[in-house]
Amino acid sequence: xxxxxxxxxxxxxxxxxxxxxxxxxxxxxxxxxxxxxxxxxxxxxxxxxxxxxxxxxxxxxxxxxxxxxxxxxxxxxxxxxxxxxxxxxxxxxxxxxxxxxxxxxxxxxxxxxxxxxxxxxxxxxxxxxxxxxxxxxxxxxxxxxxxxxxxxxxxxxxxxxxxxxxxxxxxxxxxxxxxxxxxxxxxxxxxxxxxxxxxxxxxxxxxxxxxxxxxxxxxxxxxxxxxxxxxxxxxxxxxxxxxxxxxxxxxxxxxxxxxxxxxxxxxxxxxxxxxxxxxxxxxxxxxxx
Numbered sequence: 001x002x003x004x005x006x007x008x009x010x011x012x013x014x015x016x017x018x019x020x021x022x023x024x025x026x027x028x029x030x031x032x033x034x035x036x037x038x039x040x041x042x043x044x045x046x047x048x049x050x051x052x053x054x055x056x057x058x059x060x061x062x063x064x065x066x067x068x069x070x071x072x073x074x075x076x077x078x079x080x081x082x083x084x085x086x087x088x089x090x091x092x093x094x095x096x097x098x099x100x101x102x103x104x105x106x107x108x109x110x111x112x113x114x115x116x117x118x119x120x121x122x123x124x125x126x127x128x129x130x131x132x133x134x135x136x137x138x139x140x141x142x143x144x145x146x147x148x149x150x151x152x153x154x155x156x157x158x159x160x161x162x163x164x165x166x167x168x169x170x171x172x173x174x175x176x177x178x179x180x181x182x183x184x185x186x187x188x189x190x191x192x193x194x195x196x197x198x199x200x201x202x203x204x205x206x207x208x209x210x211x212x213x214x215x216x217x218x219x220x221x222x223x224x225x226x227x228x229x230x231x232x233x234x235x236x237x238x239x240x241x242x243x244x245x246x247x248x249x250x251x252x253x254x255x256x257x258x259x260x261x262x263x264x265x266x267x268x269x270x271x272x273x274x275x276x277x278x279x280x281x282x283x284x285x286x287x288x289x
Contacts, residue, residue, distance in 0.1 A: 006053040006233060007062055007274040013101040015109050018267060018278050021219030023195065025269065026069045027277040028106040030082025030132055034060035034096035040230070042242040052233040060096060063231075063272040065128060067103060068224060069110060070196070070213050076112065077119040077196060078145065079211055079224050080271060084131030086141075086174070095128075103132045117145045121196060123226035124208040125156035126170045129271070134178045141178040151192050152176070154185035155207035167245070170205070191216075201228045201257065203250030204243065210257065212266075223261055224269040228254060231273035235281060235288040258288055 010032045017026040037059050041049040053061040070077040082103045091097075104114060122130050130152070135144045143150075157180075160171040176183070184192075187207075191197045195217060198209040204227045211224040227243075228250075229235060237255040244250045261268060262281040270276055281288050 004275070005051060006231065008054055008056065010062060010098050010100050011274060013106055013109070015106065016277060018222070019220065020070075020222040020267060021195075021214035021217040023070050023072045023214050023222070025213060025222055025278075026071070026110055027269075028067045028069055028078075028082075028103060028110075029101040030065040030067060030084070030103040030106070031097065031099040031101060032065060032274065033063055033083065033098065033128065035063055037061040039242045042240045042244070042247070044239055049233075053231070062274045064270075064274045066271050066273075066277060067132075068269050068277075069107070069112075070222075072195060075119065075195075076117050077121060078117050078148070079121050079123075079213075079269070080226070081120065081122055081130040082132035083128045084134065084175075086131065086134070086136060114145050115147050117148045119193065119196070120145050120148045120150045121192065121198070121211055122150075122152040122156070123198075123211055123224065124205045125152055125160040125176055126205065126227070127172045127175055129226070130175050131172075134175055141174060143179055143182055148182075149184060149193075150179055150182040151184050151186055151198075152179075153198075153207035153209055154187045156205065157183060157185055159206055167205075170243075199257075201226075201253045203246045203253050204228060204241070205245060220267050221264065222267045222269055223257075224271070226271055228257065229268070230271060232268075232270050232276040232279050233273070259283070262288060 013029040037055040065083050067080040160176040161173050163171040189199050197212045201210045213222040215221045240250045262283045268279050
């Protein structure tokens with residue numbers, strides 16, 4: 001079955017949940033933004049991507065900012081951190097940031113407050129993925145989820161602090177510096193804690209990781225695709241964003257993980273797709289659907 005074209009207007013938020021073994025996974029929201037369609041699709045011809053993600057008059061496409069909540073017993077894990085509210089009007093306009101639903105509001109819709117989160121897992125440290133992990137409190141920047149253990153890739157934390165010219169548009173030091181005492185940096189494939197595993201998937205950024213939930217347990221395995229597969233329309237291996245710093249590596253990583261997820265029937269979690277939060281892949285002999 002083919003996917004319908006992506007939304008051009010931000011859809012209303014409603015919490016939807018799926019199961020992965022003993023885990024309940026709920027989609028959250030931190031609003032939407034818009035980025036250049038050509039940048040989101042790289043070398044993919046406009047005749048193809050414009051049908052899948054119709055652009056506005058300025059050639060931008062609508063993208064969700066969708067963290068996920070994974071719950072099992074008293075464990076409440078926030079996977080990814082949204083864009084946050086610490087944006088000047090200039091940058092809100094440039095990125096068309098639409099705070100239609102804040103991360104706090106979507107947590108409240110699940111009956112939770114920031115203090116209830118026990119773990120935070122970041123796949124990488126680009127500003128649109130961790131901005132909500134830091135808030136302004138009492139005139140200073142402070143951790144938003146102050147009771148939680150925080151995990152992020154070691155190389156991404158350092159890159160956010162010292163990105164260099166080529167990567168400066170993707171990182172903000174203020175998103176990680178208030179969290180340094182809380183961060184438990186990780187690198188490579190490892191189980192962060194029971195039921196949550198990370199896998200290196202370098203290519204989009206220097207240290208990006210995929211996150212799996214319940215990979216070793218009975219029942220479904222869920223995979224958080226992050227920016228390795230940003231939307232459900234990007235499931236073909238060559239559909240690589242121009243934002244990726246290493247296209248060859250991205251292609252190799254994407255090819256391997258898309259094949260594995262389709263073969264094993266894993267449940268995908270999509271961060272940037274405005275309509276599709278959850279989806280499974282199959283391979284029809286020619287392409288992924």
